[in-house]
Amino acid sequence: xxxxxxxxxxxxxxxxxxxxxxxxxxxxxxxxxxxxxxxxxxxxxxxxxxxxxxxxxxxxxxxxxxxxxxxxxxxxxxxxxxxxxxxxxxxxxxxxxxxxxxxxxxxxxxxxxxxxxxxxxxxxxxxxxxxxxxxxxxxxxxxxxxxxxxxxxxxxxxxxxxxxxxxxxxxxxxxxxxxxxxxxxxxxxxxxxxxxxxxxxxxxxxxxxxxxxxxxxxxxxxxxxxxxxxxxxxxxxxxxxxxxxxxxxxxxxxxxxxxxxxxxxxxxxxxxxxxxxxxxxxxxxxxxxxxxxxxxxxxxxxxxxxxxxxxxxxxxxxxxxxxxxxxxxxxxxxxxxxxxxxxxxxxxxxxxxxxxxxxxxxxxxxxxxxxxxxxxxxxxxxxxxxxxxxxxxxxxxxxxxxxxxxxxxxxxxxxxxxxxxxxxxxxxxxxxxxxxxxxxxxxxxxxxxxxxxxxxxxxxxxxxxxxxxxxxxxxxxxxxxxxxxxxxxxxxxxxxxxxxxxxxxxxxxxxxxxxxxxxxxxxxxxxxxxxxxxxxxxxxxxxxxxxxxxxxxxxxxxxxxxxxxxxxxxxxxxxxxxxxxxxxxxxxxxxxxxxxxx
RNA sequence: GAGCUCGUAGCUCAGUCGGUAGAGCAACGCACUUUUAAUGCGUGGGUCCUGGGUUCGAUUCCCAGCGAGCUCACCA
Numbered sequence: 001x002x003x004x005x006x007x008x009x010x011x012x013x014x015x016x017x018x019x020x021x022x023x024x025x026x027x028x029x030x031x032x033x034x035x036x037x038x039x040x041x042x043x044x045x046x047x048x049x050x051x052x053x054x055x056x057x058x059x060x061x062x063x064x065x066x067x068x069x070x071x072x073x074x075x076x077x078x079x080x081x082x083x084x085x086x087x088x089x090x091x092x093x094x095x096x097x098x099x100x101x102x103x104x105x106x107x108x109x110x111x112x113x114x115x116x117x118x119x120x121x122x123x124x125x126x127x128x129x130x131x132x133x134x135x136x137x138x139x140x141x142x143x144x145x146x147x148x149x150x151x152x153x154x155x156x157x158x159x160x161x162x163x164x165x166x167x168x169x170x171x172x173x174x175x176x177x178x179x180x181x182x183x184x185x186x187x188x189x190x191x192x193x194x195x196x197x198x199x200x201x202x203x204x205x206x207x208x209x210x211x212x213x214x215x216x217x218x219x220x221x222x223x224x225x226x227x228x229x230x231x232x233x234x235x236x237x238x239x240x241x242x243x244x245x246x247x248x249x250x251x252x253x254x255x256x257x258x259x260x261x262x263x264x265x266x267x268x269x270x271x272x273x274x275x276x277x278x279x280x281x282x283x284x285x286x287x288x289x290x291x292x293x294x295x296x297x298x299x300x301x302x303x304x305x306x307x308x309x310x311x312x313x314x315x316x317x318x319x320x321x322x323x324x325x326x327x328x329x330x331x332x333x334x335x336x337x338x339x340x341x342x343x344x345x346x347x348x349x350x351x352x353x354x355x356x357x358x359x360x361x362x363x364x365x366x367x368x369x370x371x372x373x374x375x376x377x378x379x380x381x382x383x384x385x386x387x388x389x390x391x392x393x394x395x396x397x398x399x400x401x402x403x404x405x406x407x408x409x410x411x412x413x414x415x416x417x418x419x420x421x422x423x424x425x426x427x428x429x430x431x432x433x434x435x436x437x438x439x440x441x442x443x444x445x446x447x448x449x450x451x452x453x454x455x456x457x458x459x460x461x462x463x464x465x466x467x468x469x470x471x472x473x474x475x476x477x478x479x480x481x482x483x484x485x486x487x488x489x490x491x492x493x494x495x496x497x498x499x500x501x502x503x504x505x506x507x508x509x510x511x512x513x514x515x516x517x518x519x520x521x522x523x524x525x526x527x528x529x530x531x532x533x534x535x536x537x538x539x540x541x542x543x544x545x546x547x548x549x550x551x552x553x554x555x556x557x558x559x560x561x562x563x564x565x566x567x568x569x570x571x572x573x574x575x576x577x578x579x580x581x582x583x584x585x586x587x588x589x590x591x592x593x594x595x596x597x598x
Numbered sequence: 599g600a601g602c603u604c605g606u607a608g609c610u611c612a613g614u615c616g617g618u619a620g621a622g623c624a625a626c627g628c629a630c631u632u633u634u635a636a637u638g639c640g641u642g643g644g645u646c647c648u649g650g651g652u653u654c655g656a657u658u659c660c661c662a663g664c665g666a667g668c669u670c671a672c673c674a
Contacts, residue, residue, distance in 0.1 A: 006608055006643060010625065078634070085631035102631055119624075132632045156609040156623050158635050163609085165666045177609095220674060266673050267599085452674070476674055494674085504674080532673085570667095581665065 007152060014151045017116045024113050026146040033073040033124035033147055041124065042070045044095035048137070056131035067128035070139060072097060073147060075176060076121050078157060086114060087138075090123070094182050098138040099125050110144040119157070120150025168578050181573075184566045187306050188574055191562050192259060194305035195279055198298055204255040204281060209244035211237060211261065217540065218242030218479070220532045221264040224274075237263035241280050242479065242553065246508060247543045249282050249551050257281035259558065270570040271500055274579050277558040286552040287507045288491045292468050295495060295503060295554065296324045299466065299561070306565050314498040314564055317464045321497070321564075326468040329455050329489075336459040338363070353447055360454065448473025448488065463496035472506075478518045478534055480506035498564050505554030512544035 002008045018028045033041055047070055051059065059068075074090030074097070085102035103111045105127075117123065124145040132138050155161040160177040167174040167181065174181045196206065214233070216223035218240030226235050241258050248256050262278045283290065300322040303310045310322035327335065330350050337344040341363045349359045451473050459469075470493035474482055480490035492506035509515050519541070522534035562574040572578035 004608070004644085006625080009643085010608075013625080078636095080633050080636050081630085082633065082636080083630040085633090087633050087636085089634075098634070100632070104631080130632095132634085134632075134634075136632090136634070138632085153608040153624055156611095156635095158623070159610045161609075162611095163605095163666085165605095166609090168666095222673090264673075267671080269670095269673080270668085272673065449674095456674080472674090501674085 010153055011151050014118065014149055017118070018149055021113060021116055021146050021149075024109055024116075026113060028146075028149070030145070030147060033145060034071050034126070035145070039071070041073045044072060044074065044090070044092050044097045047072070047097065047129070048095065051129055051137055056135055060130050064128075067130070069126065069128050071124065071126040072099075072139060073122065073124040075150075076117060076119055076123060077154075077176075079117060079119060081115070084111070088117070090125070091176065094179055094186070098132075098136050099127075099141050100130075100132070100138045101125075101141045101144065106141055106144055110141075113144055113146055117146075118150060120152075120154045122147035122149075165580075168572055169580055171576055184562075184568060184574055185576060187566050188558075188562045190306045191302055191558065191565060194302040195259065195298070195558070197305075198301050199255075199257045199281060202255065204257045204283075205253050207245070207248060207253070207256055207258050208260060209238075209241045209248075209258060211263075213238045213244075215535050215537050217534055217537050218244075219262075219264075220478075220534070222266060222532055224263050224265050239264050240278070240555070242555070243537055243540045245280055245282050246548060246551065246553065247540065249284050250543045250546055250548050254284035254549070255282070268579065270572075271560065273559065273571050273575055276571070276575075279556045279558055280553065282508070282551055282553040284549040284551050287550065288470065288493055288505055288552055291505045291552040291554050292326065292470070292493060295468070295505065295556075296322075296466075298556075299497075299502075302561065303565060312564055312567070314464075314567060315569070317498070319465055319497060319564075321466055324466045324468060324495075326470060326493075328471040329451065329469050329473070330471070332459045332467075332469050333451070333454055336462050338458060350447075350451055356447055356450060360450065363458075448475030452476045460496060460501070461499050464499055466495065466497050468493050468495045477506065478522055479509055479515075481509045481511075500560060501557075502560050502564070503554055503556035505552065508548065508551040508553050510544055510548035510550065512541050515544055516541050 002011065022028050051068065062068075072090060072092065074092035076088050077091045077096065079088040080086055084104075085100070087098055087100055089096050089098050101111065101114045106114070124147055125139055125141045125143065127140045127142040130138060130140050155173060155177050161167055161170070161174050167178070171181075175185070176182075199206070212226065212228075212235040214235060216236035216239045218238075219242065221239040223236040223239050226237065227233070228235055240262055241260065245256055245258060257279065258281075259277065259279045261275045263275050264272075265274065266272065268274065283294075300310050303312065303321040311318060311320050313319075330347055333350075334344050334347070345359045345362075349355045452475075455469070463469075470491075471483065471486075471489040472480070472492040472494070474480075474488055474490050477490040477492050480492040483489045483491055490506060492504075494501050494504045496502065509518070519534060519536045523536055525533040526535070559571050559574050562568070563571060566574060568574050
């Protein structure tokens with residue numbers, strides 16, 4: 001329980017104070033404030049809303065009988081003793097209000113209690129409002145009620161809790177010391193509320209489908225496995241609700257949505273947490289074009305509800321969530337084709353394997369010229385960069401080693417120079433092209449996969465402004481309906497904001513024969529070692545056989561959307577309790593383990 | 599999984615070119631009846647993340663481990 005002697009001593013000291021408080025006739029752990037069950041405490045927010053605008057001369061001149069009397073409960077976050085009087089700041093629901101306690105107003109006993117209070121304690125006060133000499137709205141306390149004691153020391157009052165790890169592990173401390181952090185989660189709640197309101201008013205039904213599934217379907221990801229004892233049955237935590245929601249559309253719930261957790265047994269990063277919140281919705285008789293419009297409306301609406309504006313600042317970029325562009329995947333690759341690899345490819349270059357190979361090779365050659373360690377061009381580039389950024393040592397490095405050299409100097413240097421950062425990103429991207437090239441030439445992959453890799457490499461990191469990318473390759477979309485004009489692409493889009501993917505949508509594949517075939521293809525890939533390929537879901541095929549109407553469906557990452565709307569750079573900042581490694585020395589105890597050590 | 603960086607008092611952080619450490623806040627004591635990062639005086643508080651190595655001597659240098667952050671990989 002205690003990290004140190006300091007904490008042990010403090011705890012003992014506070015226990016003594018609790019006893020002293022009880023000796024004053026107060027309960028150490030009372031169960032309500034105010035004690036009278038027919039009365040309610042006043043929220044600080046309400047008090048401020050009413051009195052913030054009333055000036056001191058008006059408020060302080062009121063006769064005693066007309067003074068505004070309030071009862072407030074809260075946590076003490078600052079306290080200033082001053083002999084026979086003192087101040088404290090109470091915090092309640094993220095709002096703060098100062099109280100003023102003086103001996104001649106509260107009496108000996110209450111003042112003795114005031115002197116036993118510590119930072120972090122919860123108290124209740126009643127009294128009247130006034131403004132101090134400096135104009136601060138303050139409660140002139142008449143009665144003081146002890147509510148609960150903080151037995152541990154609070155973080156430093158000025159800086160708050162800054163240690164990132166501690167903020168995640170002890171979110172409760174983060175929340176009451178860092179009000180910015182609290183604000184993020186208030187906004188998250190508003191996001192959920194706005195999303196629900198958006199769909200509810202459009203006639204969608206909210207549902208909850210299984211989190212534990214016998215077959216983990218609906219996405220390509222590795223699942224968590226669990227086991228039901230009585231049925232002696234292995235189950236997976238779901239990686240997506242998709243196949244269940246479409247069963248519901250078969251069942252006649254034409255407009256349906258679900259907001260719930262997905263679980264994917266994969267790495268963690270600033271954009272990934274093993275459990276994350278997904279919105280999925282389906283609309284019968286609609287296709288992906290309908291969903292594009294709906295998506296644009298939804299995102300703008302949520303932003304407006306949460307922030308009061310559709311404009312956000314994210315990673316030093318100004319983004320208007322009401323202004324969208326729509327590009328086909330191939331057009332996006334053409335548009336974002338690196339300048340150094342000009343001329344840009346043409347649409348027909350993506351049509352055949354040979355022409356695609358030639359196109360990627362061309363990019364690769366540029367990459368090679370810039371990136372390979374003994375190349376003249378890259379040495380020259382490094383010299384230019386060294387001169388431009390006043391880092392003579394850079395000329396000693398190859399592009400590759402600079403890219404890998406992420407020392408603090410280099411990181412700072414990038415932070416302060418946008419152009420340098422772009423060059424850095426460019427060399428990274430070009431590096432990625434190598435992998436595209438390799439996959440095309442060595443693994444004899446389908447064209448679609450290469451196009452998709454190319455897109456991810458050169459386009460995706462640049463998609464800061466809201467962008468819908470449509471017409472995905474069939475090869476990477478096992479659950480989407482093919483385009484009637486071109487069987488190589490499916491009626492699918494993803495949308496990107498701030499440089500990452502936020503949502504994914506498509507016209508749902510509803511041909512049971514084709515679906516079965518695609519599952520079988522996936523099984524082949526699974527047998528080939530791809531443990532993220534889909535498993536066969538016979539019942540889902542049976543559901544399709546009963547007839548799924550033409551349907552559009554979409555998934556949106558709520559955490560990522562919240563990141564954008566709160567300016568959070570890490571997904572962990574928008575998840576209350578992100579997954580962390582076990583704390584050292586905190587092996588989990590159960591009934592069978594040894595007795596308490598303290 | 600890889601690289602880089604970090605781990606010093608409850609908190610926020612200094613520092614030691616190798617000789618077992620400091621500040622502010624918090625805590626404790628005293629003073630103070632309009633302060634607000636209150637103030638003034640005084641006191642206590644440290645396995646310098648853990649384990650090895652080098653050394654007369656390691657918190658500091660080296661190696662390994664643990665934890666974290668960032669970047670990458672993975673993740674359509």
